[in-house]
Amino acid sequence: MKNKWIVKGIEDYQKNVPDEIHYRCRHRPTCSEYARQAYSRYNFFYASFLTTKRLLKCNRLFKPKYDPVPIKYSKIVKDARKIIRDHKNKELAIDATCGNGHDTIYLSKFYREVHSFDIQKLAIKRTESKLYYINNVKLYNDDFNNIPNYNLKADLIIFNLGFLPGSNRKVKTQDYTPEKAIRKCYDLLNDDGIMIICSYRAHDGGMDEFNKIIDEIKDLNYTVKEKYKNKEALIVIKKESHN
Numbered sequence: 001m002k003n004k005w006i007v008k009g010i011e012d013y014q015k016n017v018p019d020e021i022h023y024r025c026r027h028r029p030t031c032s033e034y035a036r037q038a039y040s041r042y043n044f045f046y047a048s049f050l051t052t053k054r055l056l057k058c059n060r061l062f063k064p065k066y067d068p069v070p071i072k073y074s075k076i077v078k079d080a081r082k083i084i085r086d087h088k089n090k091e092l093a094i095d096a097t098c099g100n101g102h103d104t105i106y107l108s109k110f111y112r113e114v115h116s117f118d119i120q121k122l123a124i125k126r127t128e129s130k131l132y133y134i135n136n137v138k139l140y141n142d143d144f145n146n147i148p149n150y151n152l153k154a155d156l157i158i159f160n161l162g163f164l165p166g167s168n169r170k171v172k173t174q175d176y177t178p179e180k181a182i183r184k185c186y187d188l189l190n191d192d193g194i195m196i197i198c199s200y201r202a203h204d205g206g207m208d209e210f211n212k213i214i215d216e217i218k219d220l221n222y223t224v225k226e227k228y229k230n231k232e233a234l235i236v237i238k239k240e241s242h243n
């Protein structure tokens with residue numbers, strides 16, 4: 001962990017500060033939690049810059065909002081976000097693997113309704129803890145293979161494969177036939193809908209998972225973009241319009 005002693009100092013502060021002071025912060029996470037995350041993730045100078053900026057924003061001139069510490073996303077996630085932003089139909093989106101909630105929160109800015117699934121309770125809890133001031137997200141602690149049971153019709157569906165970052169990595173998408181779930185979820189897309197799949201081929205078993213997916217969707221209209229010397233792949237499936 002970076003800045004160990006500063007982080008410990010903030011944790012001690014968090015344990016001792018009364019709730020009425022702690023929750024006086026305008027944004028979420030609270031300023032101390034923001035600082036804790038910034039110092040544990042980044043070097044001293046960048047973390048201090050971020051924390052100072054956040055403290056300056058914690059006043060009545062700024063509307064309360066979910067204001068997390070910025071994260072450095074992989075290239076395929078950045079590309080996935082561009083697709084999410086640019087997609088023209090923005091009624092309902094499904095996040096099939098909500099994990100730490102980053103994709104869900106991003107979708108919630110653009111789509112009227114977001115339905116997010118994860119097989120792990122921990123992932124649902126982590127996502128739920130980030131939904132301050134966000135009320136267009138519904139969470140389901142369920143397997144992505146069961147998504148068709150919920151009678152949803154979507155404009156966009158995302159599968160961000162792999163394991164839950166910051167967990168013991170025991171639960172991995174590849175152990176739950178994601179290729180079958182993807183195929184079934186394709187039928188839930190509205191005309192002109194899209195499905196985005198972030199695949200990490202350098203992970204143990206990741207290439208096998210990617211190949212199974214490609215085999216399953218070979219008759220659909222899809223593209224694959226490779227990044228980081230082919231270690232990551234972004235698969236985009238487009239549902240043809242019937243007009």
Ligand SMILES: C[S@@+](CC[C@H](N)C(=O)[O-])C[C@H]1O[C@@H](n2cnc3c(N)ncnc32)[C@H](O)[C@@H]1O
Pocket residue numbers: 096097098099100101102103104117118119120123142143144145160161162163164165171172173174176
């Ligand atoms: C790479 S993470 C997703 C990252 C997440 N979208 C985010 O923005 O933080 C992969 C997630 O897939 C979940 N997962 C694994 N198998 C699953 C299954 N059968 N159904 C639903 N979620 C599953 C894991 O629990 C993990 O949280």
